[in-house]
Amino acid sequence: MSVSDPTIRTTPAVEETGETSSRILQTRGLRKQFGGLVATDDVDFAVEEGELRxxxxxxxxxxxxxxxxxxxxxxxxxxxxxxDGMDVTDLPTHERVDRGISMKFQVPSLYPELSVRDNVRIPLQRVATPGEFEARTRETLERFNLLEEIDTVAANLSHGQQQRLEIGMAMTLEPKLMLLDEPVAGLSIEETAEIADLLEALRAEEEVAFVVIEHDIDFVERIADRVTVLHQGAIFTEGTIEEVKADPAVRRIYLGEGA
Amino acid sequence: MSGRPTTSVVGRVRGRLEGPNTMGNTNGFWIAFAFAVLVFAAYPVLFGASAANRIAMFLVFALLGVSLCFIWGYCGILSFGQVAFFGVAGYTFGIVTINVTNYTGMTLGIVTAIGVSTLFAAVLAYFMFYGGVRDVYVTIMTLVVAIVLHTFMQQTAGSEWAIGDARLGGFNGMVGIGNLGIGVGDVGITFDGVAFYYAALATVVAVYLGLRVLVNSRFGYAMIATREDEDRTEMFGYDTTFIKFVTFTIGGAIAGLSGVLFVTWGNYIDPSQFAITAAAMPVIWASIGGRESIIGTIAAAIAIQTLEFQFHDQWALVIVGSTLVLVIVLLPNGIAPAVRDVLVEHRRPASPAPSEEVGD
Structure with a gap:
């Protein structure tokens, strides 16, 4: 059923690269059907440690x-x-998180009625002792440029601040794989640049790989090591942003529409 | 004892009791709270044993309200089934104490009744939460459980419905239930009359303080996070299903405790405790008092039950219903949060303030 022409694929199937130990995430033949709709179509996908995809x-x-x-x-x-070399297919969400997978949702998902301090406490109390809460909360907020808002109720933060806070909260768990679903959607150019700076700083300081869903191609161009193009649930092509942008088939299905 | 260590002990105790998850973290609150407890403690002396006996019943209902406030206000689980755990504990205590008519029976009755209601809550919670039942469907299921128990117990009037010497009694109710007491064999103490009043008061205060510690602990934050956004909380590594399971079970245990106090107060229980009107009362207390405020729910339960007693005819329901509608329209979060907002905005915390909220 796939539209993807096998000849378009630039990345070989997983087995051919052999070495898997440096891969933080790998999927094999991953498939999800909702009734007759194939939302994910036999996806073989791999991300290296520390990579930003x-x-x-x-x-x-x-x-x-x-x-x-x-x-x-x-x-x-x-x-x-x-x-991280372990089959997590049957693990519940919270156990995957315990092993180092963290995520920022597409719609900013904070605890809107709680203060910024209490928002940070929710993930923080899983990895810190009560004596460390205040210091580590301030450390996190400093890093994400939100220290002044420590007593603000989360619902009163700007959209950009909410995005940063949610990334900050997810990062307090010290993940090895961080998933970001459209981190700059709806943000201004300045706020987008701020998120890009933030991701670069995080990558410089920590051993963390990112998988980022994004529509903003300029943002992708700035942050991505490699890019995977999904089309109708299947991997259409993979490569550097230059390779992907130069691919006429990608332009036809995706980039042509305005990018 | 010098002043300093005492201060630090007080500081440490208050540190456990206080936090953003509970209302009343000021000196003024604690002074008012101590004053309110004192007034309640002096009540039998001031107004006599029979007046106190009536208030004891309201305290028991307050505890039932707290069992709902804890799971609804703090974890977002709206249950109409608290009366189910309340009633099951009551009947269980009755069955045990009618069959074993000494202090062993009373002690055993307390343990068994709370154990059975806790287990009942745990089994129901397990099938609901691990079965993926969410939101309003939880509410419907708990209501159905209460209605089924009501219908079932109604038809147990025949003499074949007996466990040992304990006849369930159907719509006539179960009579001859033992008093509240602790001991072995013929040695022990009974909490009757004024002693029962103090036992009920002590239980309410202890449960209130215990829950304050719990909701300001890590588990409390996890409960609140689950209430606010379950998917987000799961993605921070919390087992939200387990959190809801534990919360609901604790709520069942507290409701069971209040059920034991209820049957030892009147030595009687009948199926009307499971009826829809009874099942709705905890929801009304928590709605009016403020479901996110344990103290507000306690105050509302006592106030509403007092009101209902004063007008003990059909007017009581009309007044309670109108109050509920008014509060929901004007103060959707209940009275206690509104009182706090007014006090926080207009007065400094140190003033001996929230007696309205506490003392009622």
Whole structure:
């Protein structure tokens, strides 16, 4: 059923690269069907430790579904998910998080009625002792440029501040794999640049790999090591942003529409 | 004892009791709270044993309200089934104490009744939450459980419905239930009359303080996070299903405790405790008092039950219903949060303020 022409694929199937130990995330034949709709179509996907991978593709390409399979929000119809060399396909979400997978949702998902301090406490109390709460909260907020808002109720933050806070909260768990679903959607150019700076700083300081869903190609161009294009649930092509942008087939299905 | 260590002990105790998850973290609140407890403690002396006996019943209902406030206000689980755990504990205590008519029976009755209601809540919670039942469907299921128990117990009037010497009694109710007491064999103490009043008061205060510690602990934050956004909380590594399971079970245990106090107060229980009107009362207390405020729910339960007693005819329901509608329209979060907002905005915390909220 796939539209993807095998000859277009620039990345070989997983087995051919042999060495898997440096891979933080790998999926094999990952498939998700909702009734007759194939949302994820036999996806073989791999991310190296410390890599920043962007997932792009038209609306309905199955990007968010793919992330939900990785987090355990959805159960796959077939296939397996390996994280850090371990099969996590059957693990519930919270156990995957315990092992180092963290995520920022597409719509900023904070605790709107709680203060910024209490928002940070929710993830923080899983990894810190009560004596460390205040210091580590301030450390996190400083890093994400939110220290002045420590007593603000989260609902009163600007959209950009909410995006930063949610990334900050997800990062307090010290993940090895961070999933970001459209971190700059709806942000101004300045706010977008701020998020890009933030990601670069995080990568410089920590051993963390990112998988980022994004539509903003300039943003992708700035942050991505490699780009995977999803189309109709399947991997259409993979490569550097230059390779992907130069691909006429990608332009036809996706980039042609305005980018 | 010098002043300093005492201060630090007080500071440490208050540190456990206080936090953003509970209302009343000021000196003024604690002074008012101590004053309110004192007034309640002096009540039998001031107004006599029979007046106190009536208030004891309201305290028991307050505890039932707290069992709902805890799971609804703090974890977002709206249950109409608190009366189910309340009633099951009551009947269980009755069955045990009618069959074993000494202090062993009373002690055993307390343990068994709370154990059975807790287990009942745990089994129901397990099938609901691990079965993926969410939101309003949880509410419907708990209501159905209460209605089923009501219908079932109604038809147990025949003499074949007996466990040992304990006849369930159908719509006539179960009579001859033992008092509240602790001991072994013929040695022990009974909490009757004024002693029962103090036992009920002590239980309410202890449960209130215990829950304040719990909701300001890590688990409390996890409950609130689950209430606010379950998917987000799961993605921070919390087992939200387990959190809801534990919360609901604790709520069932507290409701069971209040059920034991209820049957030892009147030595009687009948199926009307499971009826829809009874099932709705905890929801009304928590709605009016403020479901996110334990103290507000306690105050509202006592106030509304007092009101209902004063007008003990059909007017009571009309007044309670109108109050509920007014509060929901004007103060959707209940009275206690509104009182706090007014006090926080207009007065400094140190003033001996929230007696309205506490003392009622």
């Amino acid at each position: 962007c997932l792009i593709g038209p609306n309905g390409a199955g990007k968010s579904t793919f992330l939900k399979l990785v987090t355990g929000r959805h159960e796959p119809t077939a296939g397996s998910i390996y994280y």
